[in-house]
Amino acid sequence: MSSVEYIGIGKSFGAVEVMRDISFKIEDHQFVVLLGPSGCGKTTLLRMTAGLETISAGDLMIGGEKVNGVHPRDRDIAMVFQNYALYPTMSVFDNIAFSLQVAKKPKAEIRKKVEWAAEILNLTDYLKRYPKELSGGQRQRVAMGRAMVRDTGVFLFDEPLSNLDAKLRAHMRIEIRQLHNRLKATTVYVTHDQIEAMTMADVIVLMHKGAIVQMGTPDEIYERPNSIYVAGFIGSPAMNFIEGTIDARGGAPSFEAPGVSIALPANSTARPGQPVTLGVRPNDLAIAEEGPIRGTVILSETTGQDVQLHVDVDGRDTIVVVPRAERQAPGKPLSLTVAPEAVHLFDRQSEARIA
């Protein structure tokens, strides 16, 4: 039983408060991804979970027991450090094997486990090397291997794939998920990579400035972001925002802004006259004959499969993702359409979502 529960966790470094009132629960076996901009407190939260940083306020429960004062050694956790924290005087083999060696596991078992991890991590040829003789990505994989051979209730990963190339990263994503399916350890995984977050998480916790802004499944967070901040953070390229007002003169509510007029679903709770921000994802926009959004193409960027069109809509740069075949020349006027259910509405004052 290794659920992890944060109850009103706060953290201050001296007089600087970097985190306040973090409360959420990670169920046993769950894979939770911590997402947030640089400096929002992800590493700090992981380090508090591991016991490497004192907890300034609130309670941390692991497996139902309060562990605020418990030594890291006794918390039954494995961790991949953001800065790797390898043992400089030990070979790659010993780095990975260290936890098993200090636990006095049989030599044969240690060898088997280390070789298994090295195989997955493509490190087999490097087992005799020392950390200073490795590239950044290789070091990161050693840090990963150190956690993989552990058999603990909780795994903490702090951006474990940030230094790997795209191919290796995709491979490791699958390996980590498989490892999780097999070990069923409760996992907290920090990443900047949205694809990682979306593909791996059971639950995403989105942090901003030391607080949680939204928590939910990847689908929930992507489809119903609860604020402008979340909407802008999740999704790549980022969501387009258009500021305007609600108009209900024709009976059905609609969103009005210069160059834009979009009919809203009839069940929208937006009040007429309310200043709002409309958000729409680049993928949800499409080129149409007589669309409700009119603009001029500024720039066309090819990103492999798709083309990102930058469209000037009354002075605002709006991004549209279209198939390669629909590439447009700059300067061309064009109109865009969007399905009513793909529209996100936010109150402009509170920045919160309007249902």
Added chain:
Amino acid sequence: MTTSDLVRRRVVSDHPLPWLMPLIAILVVFTIFPLVYNIWLSFHEFVPRRRALEWVGGRNWAQLWADTRFWQSLTVTFIYFGIALAVELVLGMAIALLLDADEPGFGFLRGILTMTLVIPPAIAGMMYLLMEDPQFGVISYVLKAIGLLSPATPILATTQYALAGVLLAEIWQWTPFMVLILLAGLRALPSEPYEAAMIDGASPWQTFWRLTMPMMSKVIAIAVLIRGIDLFRVFDYVFVMTSGGPGTATYTLSLYAWQQTFSFVKWGYGATLSLVMLLIVLIIANVFIKVAKVRW
């Protein structure tokens, strides 16, 4: 060409020699010449009758083999060297580990620890001479009080205890030096591996042997080298506290060389003895540098 041109030309010389001249001069006067003179001296002997040095060939060197005094003093020197180095290293490491903390007050502790190094060794020797005095000495008193020493045993005048008595002063004064070097090393160690070791479940003991010692090996090697060279030529403490006695219990090689040169006016033999010391230190130090892979 004016003189000022000449001066300027010299001052901006590209050739290394003008810049090295002062150092070379100092080296020649204070190191090379005495060394060469010492070697020359070891093939001569002072003859008081004629008040002159006389060529004796290899006699001084040959004499060493049969000189039991020499072998005895060499043995004493090695024992002194070995015990002092081992105790200072282990004790120094233990104290350094204790003082390696960021809590308030530890900076002050680190500061006062180095105070023993301010005292001249000869004075420290006299302090211990007094403290180990059988009648007035506090150390004698305490040892007797707890029953470790039978009453009326003078530490420094008893063959079994005299060397230990001298070593006490040596270790008291120089352990802080070890602490200082080791502490500098410990303070410079990265903290991340220690965090990883905690997570990996290592005990403090395992962490010390598997992490701290390997990471400190270079620093330890340097500390052992500096202290070891110094220990080998120990003179002050034995000279002040026991003059080598009782018998030859504390009679070290440096004391023997000194006595031959200055008390018995055997300049040639004294020079030979000091050269032997130099050779031993050179050999041990270089073997150690090779084995411990110390990089300069």
